[in-house]
Amino acid sequence: MRYFHNDYNRMCHPAVLEKMTAAFHEAMPGYGMDEHCAAAAQKVKELCGNKDLQVHFLTGGTQANLTVIDAALRPHQGALCAVTGHINVHETGAVEATGHKVIGLPSVDGKVTAAQVEQAAKFHLQDGDREHTVQPKLVYISDSTELGTVYTLQELQALSAVCKKYGYYLFLDGARLGYALASRDNDVTLADIAALCDVFYIGMTKGGAMFGECVVITNPVLAEDFRYLIKQHGGMLAKGWLLGLQMEALLQDDLYFKIARHADELADILRQTLQELGYPLFVEGSTNQVFPVLPVSILPELSKEVTFSPMDRVDEDHQAVRFCTSWANTEEEVQFLCQLLRKLSK
């Protein structure tokens, strides 16, 4: 079996386990107050070109999202995001459980536009009874998005500008940030993101680690007392240095970015084959997630040899599915998948 159903089906990149094994005998202070977290944070600051930002390590994406948003908002405030945004559809109402409305904006490619934010802001401010509605205060975006697309620098700059104009926070969910930055469509650097967002995270779980998300806070208002929030929401790992260790491994010699580039390139090979075979993509994209619309008839055979995730049924005969690539896939595996698709398409 070859595994393409997600990008977190293998333990971790070998370098991560090596790093952990090498540190096996160390005794460390708890809760992330250790030298590994400090070293990884230092490295992140360098990559972001900003020594004043705050770095925190959490264990997962939902945890990061709910903790950041709860830290940012007053009770009557809500988060704008694409209707497809992870917080809107796939976190069991985690943000609402902290008391805040998630306000979904229509989106076909998983992205939010500055114009949408401007419109939402104006709509709220023009309402004479605005205190009867949720006050937008934070814009949540994902890069790469849940649909595998990426933001351009221009798009991020426009979002950042409109957020500043209305006093909103811009929060970038980077669960798959590596895959975005490594994409052929990308023209954004980590430093750009740090300069344009109030808070974001560098996804570790889907980028080579066992687990973890590296939250970066550039806005001092959001940074205040953030550790209290982590603890309160159950996100403070007792042996926090496990997260620092993994991030150290991922940032050494650009491993994090190499992993992502490898996966994006494998995805491009698959996309090329799908194009050859005339299978449309549910959504265009350039990262490690590929969403072809396939004939339902070939799925049973396909699933005997490779794993993938079912998405929406497009019509009676066609189904969108998702293939994910990661550091754990080899070019041979992708070629095998491409061959299999060619064979089943005859």
Next chain:
Amino acid sequence: MRYFHNDYNRMCHPAVLEKMTAAFHEAMPGYGMDEHCAAAAQKVKELCGNKDLQVHFLTGGTQANLTVIDAALRPHQGALCAVTGHINVHETGAVEATGHKVIGLPSVDGKVTAAQVEQAAKFHLQDGDREHTVQPKLVYISDSTELGTVYTLQELQALSAVCKKYGYYLFLDGARLGYALASRDNDVTLADIAALCDVFYIGMTKGGAMFGECVVITNPVLAEDFRYLIKQHGGMLAKGWLLGLQMEALLQDDLYFKIARHADELADILRQTLQELGYPLFVEGSTNQVFPVLPVSILPELSKEVTFSPMDRVDEDHQAVRFCTSWANTEEEVQFLCQLLRKLSK
């Protein structure tokens, strides 16, 4: 000035103030444990044809909605409703503030259909990762709706059936229930509603009282410990008998229904004039709210003599507005409004 901007711009029906004045010298136990609340509850039970239901008096609609929904749901559960539902758009995220997602279903007339609930239920159950999404558990409807439409008996029966099928609660926001029941489109009785809904309320604020909503719980599961929830959410009025007194007044000699019929009939007069004048309605309806689309050009003159509420701007030259009638409006006032519209339309 004639007032049509809402149905709560006057203190109360004279009979309500009379009733209160007559009881001025009484000393009463607090928190709704008094004989007036008991008598009003008894009357509600009779009207509903169900002596086992629970009756509680709260002070307002948002309070009633958030208290009922919070009482009904476990943390991971959410409320289905029309996107236009009051809880979704006009309560500052009150339901989310209790931790629960409001799941908006598309609607052009303010109503939810049984088919939509069925689809949402199936969609959730068919999801292999369903624990990553909010579990629907309650269907919130308004009768009359926020757009002035009413549910038919058949529609309510279908909603009730699909709710029972999936174990959902059916909750009817009756802030304007009188206006629905008195509508010429209505074929539903209070007893039907009590038989088909797990919980609903009989709107007092918009139906002749100074304030208050009469919450009726027919499902014993929801009834358990409900007074704790009222208290916790700040909805337990110290001098609770003020609510019982008002409901006694409204239910005496069918006053509540007479008030509503009067207002609906006035609205129909207005609707007829609008039709004559060729002004389309933003939404068809038969209750006390009328939503014509008017030329922007006549609004300045119009607003010198009558009050109304602006709704959506339809195009550059047209604006939807809302006129509300209530017990406080006379036929003369409505005729005045009709004349004014005729004059301005020349």
Next chain:
Amino acid sequence: MRYFHNDYNRMCHPAVLEKMTAAFHEAMPGYGMDEHCAAAAQKVKELCGNKDLQVHFLTGGTQANLTVIDAALRPHQGALCAVTGHINVHETGAVEATGHKVIGLPSVDGKVTAAQVEQAAKFHLQDGDREHTVQPKLVYISDSTELGTVYTLQELQALSAVCKKYGYYLFLDGARLGYALASRDNDVTLADIAALCDVFYIGMTKGGAMFGECVVITNPVLAEDFRYLIKQHGGMLAKGWLLGLQMEALLQDDLYFKIARHADELADILRQTLQELGYPLFVEGSTNQVFPVLPVSILPELSKEVTFSPMDRVDEDHQAVRFCTSWANTEEEVQFLCQLLRKLSK
């Protein structure tokens, strides 16, 4: 029967009903944006000697407490109060339901001292793992307290100073503020309270109104967007002018203070009789609540002619009870109660 079981067992002071009746025919804008609320707010500002403060009208004390505290705190912050504080013992966890811990401080007289606040603040700051504990941020006090005692100016000044020192908000629950200000032990003015507290409220429900609490916010940080919070928590009355009208009535010719002084004086008559009879007070006090420890043996006879509230059982033969006086009690009623006690004590 004579009623002393609480200070909210009668509808309202006659002047309040008169004021409401006089305004019966007025049409008003909703949600507190009306001229009566504005006029009452203006009067409150004058009494407080501060024209920049914000005035809001809510319907009840629990609602006021939870709304103010939720508006003031970030998620990881908590409220310090006496263990006997209303929010700690008698609001069904309303504050916790907004996500915040109530931190009870030991108290025998219902009061919090500046020294206690200082100690709690230091204890938190000295904790190396302080992010593992709730951060104190607000001090909740009641004046008069739940045990009928009052704060002196010196005590309030000390509390205010320690709150400023540590960046805490000082919040005074004034459900019975009138009774405190009218007490022979009092040396505080409304202007003092406005100068020393960040937020407080002037209790209307227990001070002559049908319902209502007048929230006064002096700290601009707390004032921001407060109406959103009121609406979200279900506290925004549709016919908000009912609250403004009542407060206008209460503030006319110092009625609010006269009502309180009357009640406090009646309570003093009762206290004198209790002293004569050798009945100790559970707690000393000078406001409208009197807490004698009575022989259990006389309670059955007593309760045939007067109402009162049972408090703690002190020992097998003695029970603390509460008598409340209000505007609705006459001196004759209190003399009757005194006579009855004398008779039963023989």
Next chain:
Amino acid sequence: MRYFHNDYNRMCHPAVLEKMTAAFHEAMPGYGMDEHCAAAAQKVKELCGNKDLQVHFLTGGTQANLTVIDAALRPHQGALCAVTGHINVHETGAVEATGHKVIGLPSVDGKVTAAQVEQAAKFHLQDGDREHTVQPKLVYISDSTELGTVYTLQELQALSAVCKKYGYYLFLDGARLGYALASRDNDVTLADIAALCDVFYIGMTKGGAMFGECVVITNPVLAEDFRYLIKQHGGMLAKGWLLGLQMEALLQDDLYFKIARHADELADILRQTLQELGYPLFVEGSTNQVFPVLPVSILPELSKEVTFSPMDRVDEDHQAVRFCTSWANTEEEVQFLCQLLRKLSK
């Protein structure tokens, strides 16, 4: 330096890392739906002698506590626990953040008694205004407690009985359950705990794992939809099999219990020396946490060679401190500590 400041300052027991390394190349389904979690759950069921219970793996103790309690309680309900309970003092109000009051009961040894629960239950039920107070519904205990003490079988049976009597859930926080079960004072088995508690967890983080807590639910009411709650609170690890793997390692050949016994025995050696030296214990105990009261004068020298945690200052010259032992400590290290104490005490 020798490390005794806590029992989670080293990565994990070697057998855990070995197990993980051996599974390095496996591809697994996400979110705990894998064979390792299943195998570990099966082993837990066998140890508990109950094949019907549910087993879930979470990453930390605060997360486990808040998720279990939020799953168990309706909004108006609260958790009884010792004032020293972890949820009451050291989780930044995590339980309150889910909306529930933590009701602290006085305790000098960290334990809750059945009599205290009975008293709290009666107190609530006897209150005529009970809906004005939080309804107790769950009893939270820790074994071993935060003060290193353990519950006897008789104590647990009595707690279970009183909980059943009043319809309360009994929840045992077993962050240090191994140390309790291995203690010389213990007469309880895992099967006893499973039979007496509605829900508990077997602590992994402090018992040899890198991270993790194994939640065991025996009451089907609590088990319903529990995975939704895990996800909502950010506790669902994407690579959930990491938790299953670690638990498999810990349960193989009774490793979990051997680790605990080793640590408890080392702690007893220390306790013996402290007794010899005449240093009183702040709290008696028999698990891996030792709380001596030491002269302040020896602390500077002591802290040069060993780590420990400061507790309460007892008087000007004496300070309570905590020493923890774990699988990572050797007898040599403890002997070194004992010698050091002897030397410094001369």
